[in-house]
Ligand code: SF4
């Protein structure tokens with residue numbers, strides 16, 4: 249009786265395996281193959297630095313206060329961006345900062361591989377966030 253049960257289980261298992269073994273896989277071998285992200289995906293931010301008017305609208309609206317901005321008034325009376333940090337230890341990718349930005353120079357891009365073993369490395373500064381205006385036109389973001 250015991251042997252009969254094992255054999256039946258084995259046959260059923262092989263039957264299930266047989267029905268799937270020749271099917272096309274539905275998963276991807278990540279990270280060799282990456283899934284494409286949808287157009288409005290909320291990944292890491294992108295900042296068009298020269299368009300930022302240092303108005304602080306983005307950091308005021310951020311629910312978790314993870315944006316730090318510093319700027320100064322230049323000789324031509326225009327504000328110049330000196331520091332723009334986003335702390336991805338806190339950011340919840342809600343997009344509120346992007347919606348609040350008057351010149352639309354803050355965006356969310358497709359980059360999602362931002363994990364790190366260090367909290368410090370998850371604070372991104374201008375050099376990490378910088379995005380060229382021309383690239384934006386090409387990518388139609
Ligand atoms: S996406 Fe949300 S949480 Fe992240 S920086 Fe913008 S407002 Fe803050």
Ligand code: SF4
Nearest residue numbers: 300301303304306349
């Ligand atoms: S809302 Fe836009 S323009 Fe204002 S400080 Fe933030 S990124 Fe710069």
